[in-house]
Amino acid sequence: MSPILSISNVSKTYTSGLQALKRVDLEINRGEIFALLGPNGAGKSTLINIVCGIVTPSTGKIVADGHDIQKDYRQARFKIALVPQELATDAFETVATSVRLSRGLFGRPVDPALIEKVLRSLTLWEKRNDKIMTLSGGMKRRVMIAKALAHEPKILFLDEPTAGVDVELRKDMWNLVRQLRDAGVTIILTTHYIEEAEEMADRVGVISKGELILVEEKTVLMQKLGKKQLTLQLQEPLKTVPPELADWNLVLKSDGSVLEYTYDGKAERTGIPSLLRRMTDIGVAFKDLNTHQSSLEDIFVSLVSERK
Amino acid sequence: MSSEQQILGFNRYGVWAIFRFEMARFLRTAGQSILTPVLTTSLYFVVFGSAIGGRMSEVGGVPYGAFIVPGMIMLTILAESMSNGSFGIYFPKFTGTIYELLSAPISPVETVLGYVGAAATKSVILGLIILTTSTFFVDIRIHHPIAMIGFLVLTSATFALLGFITGIWARSFEQLSFIPMLVVTPLTFLGGAFYSIDMLPGAWRTITLFNPIVYIISAFRWCFYGTSDVGVEVSMLMTAIFFLGGLVAVSWIFKTGYRLKN
Numbered sequence: 001m002s003p004i005l006s007i008s009n010v011s012k013t014y015t016s017g018l019q020a021l022k023r024v025d026l027e028i029n030r031g032e033i034f035a036l037l038g039p040n041g042a043g044k045s046t047l048i049n050i051v052c053g054i055v056t057p058s059t060g061k062i063v064a065d066g067h068d069i070q071k072d073y074r075q076a077r078f079k080i081a082l083v084p085q086e087l088a089t090d091a092f093e094t095v096a097t098s099v100r101l102s103r104g105l106f107g108r109p110v111d112p113a114l115i116e117k118v119l120r121s122l123t124l125w126e127k128r129n130d131k132i133m134t135l136s137g138g139m140k141r142r143v144m145i146a147k148a149l150a151h152e153p154k155i156l157f158l159d160e161p162t163a164g165v166d167v168e169l170r171k172d173m174w175n176l177v178r179q180l181r182d183a184g185v186t187i188i189l190t191t192h193y194i195e196e197a198e199e200m201a202d203r204v205g206v207i208s209k210g211e212l213i214l215v216e217e218k219t220v221l222m223q224k225l226g227k228k229q230l231t232l233q234l235q236e237p238l239k240t241v242p243p244e245l246a247d248w249n250l251v252l253k254s255d256g257s258v259l260e261y262t263y264d265g266k267a268e269r270t271g272i273p274s275l276l277r278r279m280t281d282i283g284v285a286f287k288d289l290n291t292h293q294s295s296l297e298d299i300f301v302s303l304v305s306e307r308k
Numbered sequence: 309m310s311s312e313q314q315i316l317g318f319n320r321y322g323v324w325a326i327f328r329f330e331m332a333r334f335l336r337t338a339g340q341s342i343l344t345p346v347l348t349t350s351l352y353f354v355v356f357g358s359a360i361g362g363r364m365s366e367v368g369g370v371p372y373g374a375f376i377v378p379g380m381i382m383l384t385i386l387a388e389s390m391s392n393g394s395f396g397i398y399f400p401k402f403t404g405t406i407y408e409l410l411s412a413p414i415s416p417v418e419t420v421l422g423y424v425g426a427a428a429t430k431s432v433i434l435g436l437i438i439l440t441t442s443t444f445f446v447d448i449r450i451h452h453p454i455a456m457i458g459f460l461v462l463t464s465a466t467f468a469l470l471g472f473i474t475g476i477w478a479r480s481f482e483q484l485s486f487i488p489m490l491v492v493t494p495l496t497f498l499g500g501a502f503y504s505i506d507m508l509p510g511a512w513r514t515i516t517l518f519n520p521i522v523y524i525i526s527a528f529r530w531c532f533y534g535t536s537d538v539g540v541e542v543s544m545l546m547t548a549i550f551f552l553g554g555l556v557a558v559s560w561i562f563k564t565g566y567r568l569k570n
Contacts, residue, residue, distance in 0.1 A: 077413040088404030104325020105412040
């Protein structure tokens with residue numbers, strides 16, 4: 001099946017000289033949920049804004065559902081919706097007015113039944129006649145989502161949909177995204193929460209310093225991310241790892257005073273109890289221990305350094 | 309025809325959505341929107357019509373009270389068109405909601421039609437309110453009613469368009485009000501709104517002819533009383549050139565993304 005979105009050789013250098021994107025190539029499959037991960041300033045929003053027509057790319061070509069986003073911008077944009085990261089709302093307007101505007105702007109005829117459905121799905125129906133400025137932050141974010149859904153997009157961009165959102169809303173958001181996917185909408189979301197990607201995405205892309213450094217099926221990436229480390233502070237430093245402990249592939253650090261064991265945090269058996277028993281048996285004592293899971297930041301660092 | 313086919317040609321739903329959204333803001337404050345011009349007009353009649361007009365004879369065969377009506381309408385039209393035209397596009401820039409317009413399948417022409425159309429419509433409504441209010445104070449004859457309406461619409465659209473450009477250019481509320489307050493309103497006062505430029509001494513008259521608003525007010529007065537300070541054709545042409553100039557500027561803005569896009 002042809003990809004619904006095809007990004008090729010897209011670069012962006014802002015007039016300030018900042019190179020936000022470097023020759024990005026990416027294909028998004030029809031009907032998938034794609035999570036774009038990356039630290040702040042990595043270029044996630046720039047990429048999204050280019051696809052949506054808000055930022056002009058310096059080079060490259062983007063085709064959305066068969067339409068070049070620059071040459072056939074109308075047909076392309078007709079199918080794309082964006083929920084930006086920043087809360088930006090028509091503060092003085094009512095929820096319904098603002099959502100109706102969105103539908104019209106995107107070339108769709110007035111459809112009160114659809115607007116009602118969208119507002120109800122986001123629990124905004126009761127608030128439809130309230131001015132947006134009177135709503136809470138979470139409600140405002142729902143309004144922005146309602147605006148995006150009001151024109152029945154095929155491709156939906158959610159830029160940091162759950163940043164600064166409470167747990168309940170985050171769960172709602174995840175459910176909504178799944179429902180949309182079931183209805184055939186392709187969803188591209190950015191996040192810096194690894195759990196969010198884990199929970200939602202079919203595939204994950206990692207972007208760092210303007211480069212797309214990895215695109216992977218979620219399950220594969222999660223295995224890489226699932227690695228944990230056990231660090232043992234030894235009573236007495238060792239010169240080498242004792243041969244009795246060879247099965248665990250331990251690494252000796254800090255002049256022999258620290259033993260490090262890397263294991264799969266999601267595995268049925270981590271190997272920790274047996275390691276500790278064996279150490280006791282052979283008389284290697286430790287005074288402290290801790291476990292550490294690689295953070296997204298660590299993964300970025302290792303991915304970037306691997307490329308060098 | 310499906311919306312998808314429809315959008316290939318002209319995004320009429322988009323134009324209508326912008327127009328309706330912009331008009332809604334005007335209608336929400338309808339009381340204030342209507343009361344202000346009524347009150348202002350009445351005050352102008354008290355000050356200029358009665359206090360000053362009582363000491364003035366006719367101007368070009370027209371009683372002074374009636375003479376000032378076209379200028380008074382233009383004074384409001386020019387300022388209101390500019391501020392409505394600029395506010396409509398500046399406010400989304402200010403709040404950040406402009407992202408939606410920029411990502412929508414709507415062309416520059418359609419965007420301008422929506423925003424400028426709404427701003428111009430508001431101005432025309434205000435102009436007609438002032439005209440109606442004036443009839444309570446003075447007798448008004450309109451020699452060329454069709455030309456009057458046409459010119460009212462053209463001027464409203466032209467200044468709404470200039471306002472729209474100002475709204476895109478402005479980076480702050482100060483800049484937003486700079487041109488209407490410090491350029492257009494003074495030029496309107498000096499543009500023969502309340503006097504005929506024939507009344508000025510020679511040198512000042514020549515200087516005044518460099519003020520484009522002189523031509524607008526003069527042509528509008530011609531629509532009412534059939535007399536004018538300068539040639540009507542020149543006036544109409546000047547206004548049309550303004551309008552076209554505005555269109556060229558707007559198309560350049562959208563082409564380059566000036567102060568809209570990165």
